[in-house]
Amino acid sequence: MSTFNYTILTILGCGLVTWLSRILPFILLKKFNLSETVLEYLSFVPIVIMSALWFSSLFTQHLGHLPTVNWPNLIASGPTLLSAILSKNLLVIVLVGVCSLGVIRLIAGN
Template sequence: MALSIKILATIVGCGLVTWLSRVIPFVLVKNFDLPAWLIRYLSFVPLVIMTALIMENIFTHHAGSLPTIDYENLFATIPTFIAAIISKSLIVIVVVGIVCMALIRLLF
């Protein structure tokens, strides 16, 4: 596929918009003091995002019926969650998760 000026401009434009949408909030908030209640509220955002991602992978949605459990992901999540509680280290969590999923897929 040939790279035309239109495609290149679209890629650069999308990259610029993505970059600006991530940088502008930091620039704006840098000059203001946020209220304590807002900072406390925003502190829960990473936890909510991670919970949503985990639940989305454990449960498989089927239109018109109840979700089913993806047992591979569930069985890999349990030791990973325990490693997260014990170590509180992102590298340990990632390695345990990858190793658990690899072992589950190898054995089953």
């Protein structure tokens, strides 16, 4: 198989499984109703998933061993969180975050 076909087939397969993950809950929920407990469970999804995406970036994984702290990301999170509290504006928050990490890497020299 040529490299091009290999790549295209992989992209199509990955696209299909991701699409199914996205749409199947919508199709199934038209047929079934969720119980009160499941709805309560789902009400925690937003904060947990966003925290997990954030926290997992603060560490470097070493499977089987304790993770190490990703200091640049941890330090950059400080001004980012502060800008969230002060501005409540996503654009400002993202710009502060990117600039913070940029400055930290500049100082650290890598």
